[in-house]
Amino acid sequence: MNIITISREFGSGGREVGKRLADVLGYAYYDREIETEIAKRMHMDVGYVAKAMEQGMTRNIPLHFGRTLASYPMLKQQVDILVEKQRMLKEVAAASDCVIVGRAADVILEEYKPFKVFVYADMAYKLKRCQGYAEMGENLTPREMEKAIKKIDAGRSQYHAMFLDIEWGRKEFYHLCVNTSGMEIKKIVPHIADYARDWFEGSRR
């Protein structure tokens, strides 16, 4: 299977890159679908699952989680969610070509040799994009919004650190790092898709 993982700074348009890449390539697309499915399987509230996956766990545990689940004082429920998530990601990766946004899929699915993309942008561009996000709260000042963006990314970085010793966002861990500042994402995605196709071809030689 061809697996593409998209890691992204909040507000950089990484989700749009992922969605459009999946459309262009005809791949399945996974983003919040992962939490929704886990919540369904575990009979839990999807909001709780999402929180546990994105930040909840890192509040109570040290920065470096390493790869041993047992040695940290996490709630059993959080461990269960994490285990279920890893199982789900592997199911998904085995089922069909797909694009997965976030969820530390870049690390969790490493054995599947995914094409790993990191999407980032200047703060000015991210602020501009975020003005359109209702979920960010509509009455934030730019300064408050910048703070919120940084907080979300710090959460992602900490979450990532549970699985990997390399700092989140270091280019060495990715195959392609795309700075979307000022770009029209719709236009650049076909080029990323072409690049990915050649990458998959090359990785099988």
Next chain:
Amino acid sequence: MNIITISREFGSGGREVGKRLADVLGYAYYDREIETEIAKRMHMDVGYVAKAMEQGMTRNIPLHFGRTLASYPMLKQQVDILVEKQRMLKEVAAASDCVIVGRAADVILEEYKPFKVFVYADMAYKLKRCQGYAEMGENLTPREMEKAIKKIDAGRSQYHAMFLDIEWGRKEFYHLCVNTSGMEIKKIVPHIADYARDWFEGSRR
């Protein structure tokens, strides 16, 4: 003018990326041509000029050069070379669309709004590529070669630090970071060229 700068880890194939990009786009290409021309203009040996530009100056001065030439104990000749280099890069950038590999052109030409690419790769891939480089010395063991590669990159990093406070190779400073590990450069360059075309179009909107 459309200016593309290629910064690259030694052995990653950045030079080949630059050369092929220039071919595909029909742009002028500059790499060692810069030193050759400076040497000609200054009636100096090209080897000396190259050494001074790539590493010579950093041997005697602290890591952060900032932007004031006057405050560091450089040889007058080295300062002259640096000044001539900056003049030449700007001449070149004003003359025609071009691709420039290395030479800290990404920083020196920032006012020309270049499309900035960083090319990197895993050490295993770089070692493999370097086996073909006669100039690396043909009898180096892999361990010696790895040491040599790291030394060259450390020189580039230090040279870059004279002009810019951001660490060399930080993705934030570039528009696209390309990991060439295992890739056939000939195949991926057309996609980078397409990406660059859209970037130039977008940057003028």
